[in-house]
Amino acid sequence: MKECVACKQDAGLLAKKTYNGYLCKTCRSYLPMRIDLKSCDTDYLLGLIEAAKAKATVFTATYSYGEMYLDSVHGMFCFSKGEKNGEPTDRGDIFSINELLETGIYCTDVKNVGTNTNRVVCDIKAKVKTEKICMEYSLVKNEPCKCKPTSNGMLDITEPEKLTMFRSIFYQMIDDARYRVLKKLEDIQRLRGKITTAEQEKEWAKGVLFLDNADCTAEEVKKQQKKLMRMLHPDVHPELGEEYAQKINKAAEILLK
Template sequence: MKECIICKQDAGMFAKKAYNGCVCKACRQYLPMHIDLKSCDADYLIRLVEQAKEKAKIFSNTSSYGTMYLDSVHSMFCFSKNEKNGEPTDLGDIFSIAELKETGIYCADIRNIGTNTNKVVCNVKVKVVTDNVATEYIAAENEPCEFTKKDKMLDVTEPKRLTMFRSLFYQMIDDTRFQILKKLQDIQKLKEMEAESVKKKTASKQDMEWARGVLFLENTECSPEEIKKQQKKLMRMFHPDIHPELGDDYAKKINNAAEILLREK
C-alpha cells in the first residue's frame, strides 16, 4: 500500500508522485492548480493543505464566472475546475481580498474561429499577485465576443457577462479595502485617545505634585479638611498685607494648589 505523504492514509489508485512520496486525490483538492508536486517535499505540502482547509471551512460561493468563484460575504475568491451543488470542489486556490496586492480580469487570445468571420472568441484570464503567489488563471475559454466589421477589420467587444462579473469582483475589493481602511483609522483614533489619556494622567500627576509642593504637604492621602486647613494657614502666613513684596501671586498659587488637590478628591 502506498501511503499519502500528507494525510498518511492509503494513497489509492489515483495517487500522484511528489518529491518524496505520493499524494492522494483527496489531499490534492487542497493544493494549488499550478503546483509542481515533484519539486515539493512533504512538509511544504502539509502546510499548504492545512492553510487551504482553514479557508475552505468558511468559503461559500455567492457568484461565479467559469472557474472563478466569489464569496462576497467573507471577501474571498477561488479558482476551481470542478463544482458540486454550486460550490467549488478544488480548494487549493482560495484567496482573501486582504492578501491581494494586484489583480486584473481581461480578455486574451482573441481570435476568429468561423470560416466566414462569423464567430470571435477569447479566453478570460485573471492575474493574481499576493506575497506568496504571482500567477495567471484561465477563468473561461472560447468565450463568444460581440463584434462588428469595419473596413475589413473586426471591432471586438468583451462578453457582457464578463463585464458584469468584473464589476462585482472590483466592488468586492473596494468594499473590503474600505473596511480595512476604516479599521486602521479606528485603531489609529484609539491609539491617539490612549496617548491623550496618558498625557492627561501625566499632566495631572505633575499638577498634583506641584500643588502638594506649594502647600507643603508631604502626605499624598490628605483629606479635604486637611487641605483646606493648610490652605488657610498659608494664606494667613503669606497674606499680601503681611508680605507685600510677594504681591498677590503667591496667594493665587496657594488657592490654585488647593483647588487642584480638592478636585481630585
C-alpha cells in the same frame, strides 16, 4: 498499500508521487493546481494543505465565472477546474482579497472563427499577485464576443457581457475590503484619542499600523508599513491615499525610533 503522507490513509489508485511519498486525490485538492509534487517535501505540502483547509472551511461561493469563484461574504476568491453543487472542488488556490497586490481579469487571444458569420471568440484569464505568488489563471476558453462590421470593413468587438458583470462584482469586493481598512483605521484613531499623553504617540502609531502586540520588532513595523502603503496607495485612492500614506509613514517613524 501506498499510504498518503497527509491523511495516512490508502492513497488509492489515483495516488500521485511526491518527493518522499504519495498523496491521495482528496488531499491533492487542497494544493495549488500548478504545484510540482515531486520537488516538494512532506512538511512543505502539509503546511500548504493545512492553510488551504482553514480557508476552505469558511469559503462559500456566491458568484462564479468559468473556473473562478467569488465569496463576497468573506472577501475571498478561488480557482477550480471542478465544481459540485455550486462549490469548487479544487481548494488549493483560495485567496483573500486582503492578500492582493495586483489583479486583473481580461480577454486574450481574440480571434474570428467564422469568416462568413463574423463569429469572434476569446479566452478569459485572471492575473493574481500576492507576496507569495504571481500567477495567471485561465477562466474560460473560446468565450463568444459581441461584434459588428464597421464602415471600413473592420469588426467592432466588445468583450463578453458576462465578463464585464463578473469583473464589476470582483472589483467591488476589492473596493469594499479597502473601505473596511480605512474605516477601521479611522475608528482606531478616534479611540486612541483617549489615551494618556505619555503613551499617546506610540499607541496611535500602533493603531495606524494595526499592530496589537505590546513590543513590535522593527521587522514587523516595516512589513506592516509596506503592506498598508500598497493597499492605500495614492494611485488607488487619490482623494484619501496621500493623507493616509503620510499617517502610515509617520506611525512607522515613531515606532522605529
